Amino acid sequence: MKTLAEFKESLNFEQPARELSAPLKSLWYDGKGDWHQAHAQVDHLNDQASAWVHAYLHRKEGDIWNADYWYNKARQSRPNLSLEEEWEQLVLHFLNRG
Numbered sequence: 685m686k687t688l689a690e691f692k693e694s695l696n697f698e699q700p701a702r703e704l705s706a707p708l709k710s711l712w713y714d715g716k717g718d719w720h721q722a723h724a725q726v727d728h729l730n731d732q733a734s735a736w737v738h739a740y741l742h743r744k745e746g747d748i749w750n751a752d753y754w755y756n757k758a759r760q761s762r763p764n765l766s767l768e769e770e771w772e773q774l775v776l777h778f779l780n781r782g
Contacts, residue, residue, distance in 0.1 A: 691715075691775050707737040708778045711771060714741065732758045733778065740770055 685691055685701060691708075692715070694701060700712040710725035723741050726734040739754030744767050755762050763770050 686779060688772060688776055688779070691779060705733070705778060705781075707733045708775070710734075710737045710741070711775050711778070714744070714771065715775075719745065733781075736760050737774060740767075740774060743767070743770070 685694060685704070691712070695712065695715045700709045704712060706725050706729055710722045712722075713719075713725060714722035719741065723738070726738045726741070729735075729738075735754050736758035739751050739758055739760065739762070742748075742751035742754060743762065745751075748762075752762055763773075765773070
């Protein structure tokens with residue numbers, strides 16, 4: 685999977701692709717509307733990439749204090765974007781990393 689369009693198309697499947705990283709699996713579940721499963725993919729991880737997705741998820745949840753904590757752990761700033769725009773930027777970032 686190399687493009688945002690391919691990633692979005694994969695949301696039609698029942699399970700994420702096995703080769704996806706934990707951050708991308710989290711974003712996949714979030715794209716399917718399953719916040720809890722998305723959170724479960726990164727909640728126990730301590731790397732910066734997972735912290736960045738964790739921050740986004742808490743921002744989406746409306747828990748801004750917790751989101752800012754995780755943005756700080758990820759060495760990122762809370763963006764001034766819509767949640768949809770942030771989701772797309774995160775997906776693109778992690779697709780381009782892999």
